[in-house]
Amino acid sequence: MTHAPEERGRWPWSLAAVAFAGGTCGSLARALVQQAFAAAGLPGWGAHAVVNVVGAFAIGALFAALVARDPRGEPVGIPPDRRVREHLLGAGFLGGLTTVSGLAQDLCVLVAGGPSGAAALAIALNGIVGLAACAAGFRAGARVCPRTSRATLR
Amino acid sequence: MSAEALAVTALSGGVGCALRVLARDAFLRRGREARWATCAINLAGSLAMGAVAGAAASRGAEGSLGATAALGLLAGWTTYSACCMDVVVLWVTYRRTRAVALWAVTLAGSVTLAAVGGWILRAVTGGPS
Numbered sequence: 001m002t003h004a005p006e007e008r009g010r011w012p013w014s015l016a017a018v019a020f021a022g023g024t025c026g027s028l029a030r031a032l033v034q035q036a037f038a039a040a041g042l043p044g045w046g047a048h049a050v051v052n053v054v055g056a057f058a059i060g061a062l063f064a065a066l067v068a069r070d071p072r073g074e075p076v077g078i079p080p081d082r083r084v085r086e087h088l089l090g091a092g093f094l095g096g097l098t099t100v101s102g103l104a105q106d107l108c109v110l111v112a113g114g115p116s117g118a119a120a121l122a123i124a125l126n127g128i129v130g131l132a133a134c135a136a137g138f139r140a141g142a143r144v145c146p147r148t149s150r151a152t153l154r
Numbered sequence: 155m156s157a158e159a160l161a162v163t164a165l166s167g168g169v170g171c172a173l174r175v176l177a178r179d180a181f182l183r184r185g186r187e188a189r190w191a192t193c194a195i196n197l198a199g200s201l202a203m204g205a206v207a208g209a210a211a212s213r214g215a216e217g218s219l220g221a222t223a224a225l226g227l228l229a230g231w232t233t234y235s236a237c238c239m240d241v242v243v244l245w246v247t248y249r250r251t252r253a254v255a256l257w258a259v260t261l262a263g264s265v266t267l268a269a270v271g272g273w274i275l276r277a278v279t280g281g282p283s
Contacts, residue, residue, distance in 0.1 A: 027167020098234035101203035
């Protein structure tokens, strides 16, 4: 995410601990979705695509709620007093929920010899739908939280 | 997935997230842009994922707790959501060439590196390629 310069060097260990707490919950949620997909006889790559699209929408909304904007209304970064929330929910929970490495491994297997159409569907979901979901979440969050999004950085 | 495997996945994922925050902080201290730090983290994690998945498959150890912990760590270490957000922010702030570049590098790079990771593992262990 975009951050202000003064973030550099500020309490990395406590933010890492916060990200551990959020990331453990997010990873558990991802594992439960995978388990539900397996129980329903659905492929594992589908579980990764679902958590990625859902997580992308959620981080868009979260970022819109937490970000500071310049006078033109453009996002400039997360203010220091909201950084713990951002690390708990964003870098932690949603970072643990979503995965690029799992997606990359899925696509390798699918491209090498998965069922026809599965690779194309996985690429479309992760490459296009996820990004659109993130933009939609960002717009929805800005509409719900117009007051916080006008906050300034200092 | 057993309760044990769920717990291992959750905790190793949490550790991966914490390590990502620390690595990102180290990148920022060196004056790198946050979004390219996240990109580098995702690419490194994908390379390792290819190797770990290949190693687990070659030993028939896909369901073992060690493999579960390693895969969980890498899944938590990498993040799709933050990368998406970086791309959207670049796009809405009219830095659209960079938005497209970041997305293309992340998607194409991560898949390519996962394949390379698997290939390196097979080359090292002498398994079928």
